[in-house]
Amino acid sequence: MLPVEVKKDIYWVGAVDWNIRDFHGYSTPKGTTYNAYLLLDEKTALFDTVKKPFKDTLLHNISRLIEPRTVDYLIVNHVEMDHSGALPEIMEAIRPHKVFCSAMGKKALMEHYRRDDWPYEVVESGRTIRLGKKSVQFLETRMLHWPDSMMSYIPEDRLLISSDGFGQHWATSQRFDDQVDFSQLMRHSAKYYANILLLYSPLIQKLLGSVQQMGLPIDMIAPDHGLIWRGEPQRIIDAYAEWSRQQGKEKALIIYDTMWHSTEKMAYAIGDGLSQENVDFEIFNLKYAHRSDVMTEVLDARALIFGSSTLNNGMMPAMADMLTYLKGLKPLNKLGAAFGSYGWSGEAVKLLTGVMEEMKIELADAGLRVKYAPSHADLKQCIELGRKIGAAVKEKS
Numbered sequence: 001m002l003p004v005e006v007k008k009d010i011y012w013v014g015a016v017d018w019n020i021r022d023f024h025g026y027s028t029p030k031g032t033t034y035n036a037y038l039l040l041d042e043k044t045a046l047f048d049t050v051k052k053p054f055k056d057t058l059l060h061n062i063s064r065l066i067e068p069r070t071v072d073y074l075i076v077n078h079v080e081m082d083h084s085g086a087l088p089e090i091m092e093a094i095r096p097h098k099v100f101c102s103a104m105g106k107k108a109l110m111e112h113y114r115r116d117d118w119p120y121e122v123v124e125s126g127r128t129i130r131l132g133k134k135s136v137q138f139l140e141t142r143m144l145h146w147p148d149s150m151m152s153y154i155p156e157d158r159l160l161i162s163s164d165g166f167g168q169h170w171a172t173s174q175r176f177d178d179q180v181d182f183s184q185l186m187r188h189s190a191k192y193y194a195n196i197l198l199l200y201s202p203l204i205q206k207l208l209g210s211v212q213q214m215g216l217p218i219d220m221i222a223p224d225h226g227l228i229w230r231g232e233p234q235r236i237i238d239a240y241a242e243w244s245r246q247q248g249k250e251k252a253l254i255i256y257d258t259m260w261h262s263t264e265k266m267a268y269a270i271g272d273g274l275s276q277e278n279v280d281f282e283i284f285n286l287k288y289a290h291r292s293d294v295m296t297e298v299l300d301a302r303a304l305i306f307g308s309s310t311l312n313n314g315m316m317p318a319m320a321d322m323l324t325y326l327k328g329l330k331p332l333n334k335l336g337a338a339f340g341s342y343g344w345s346g347e348a349v350k351l352l353t354g355v356m357e358e359m360k361i362e363l364a365d366a367g368l369r370v371k372y373a374p375s376h377a378d379l380k381q382c383i384e385l386g387r388k389i390g391a392a393v394k395e396k397s
């Protein structure tokens, strides 16, 4: 894609990756973008680079605007390799006078690229550099998404270059929020939040508080992935405020894997119980549902109900995968229970319950096991379990 002017003399010069389908465990059926921005002033600054295979795209885009060697400053908001993979070759091509980064950014750059001869200049939150008519104020955002992360604010344009924050993994031919279907955009944003940022929700609340306290007016948010928020940037700020509170709504998820469909029958009967309590639910068979799509629904669900058959004294492999992923993303304020069928040893429900306890999921029930195939009476018990969880969900409202 050709450069796009996002504000006067500030250009998107990144790359669109139409083909990526897995982003460290997160399914990206619609690809992603690696956004980099070039600010032209008395001093020229490049904000971030791109993933290594896209370095030529970035260089071509810079070359369409200026001679790459005339870039004065490189600002590294984030070192993860989707933004810095191209950095060593870009450094050779542009030879900037300074590389601005956080203290953790410098450390991470050294540990990735082993270069102590680059002209690092470490900056802290609140430091401002002047480029000419415009300036850049740095805002350290540790752990959003890595310890090195920071954002760059251009006060003259009321523009926040937000690194991983407020992004989406969505490859499009458009660059702005007001050029795409807004509900799809919010759906991609929610998936991104649930799969990348959920565990840092307390830090996001702190960040939103500091931005409010600093009184930074924001007209545009330019993330390092996906669309730029120029139409209604407050909509994504409000969504982050809501998602980071993790209050959830009256919604339950039944997430299961099944060997011979017995656990599946239990899942559907639990759904019937939730229906009787008028609680919305979704059912995910992990043979078909991707962990990252389940995570998107976890974001606003109040109850998580896990089911697995017992396999070789353990749980089904897809369930172990799901729980490992989910545990790492640290969802808060959930309740739930476990269920599953078994043949003789029957450990799965106990194991699921143990993981739920570790995740501080409030148990609405000690767990329900059924031997081999569920009888009519067993399914009635499952319906009762669904009702019990449904009642607990409503009690939390």
Ligand code: FEO
Pocket: 078, 080, 081, 082, 083, 145, 146, 164, 224, 225
């Ligand atoms: Fe888009 Fe944390 O990298």
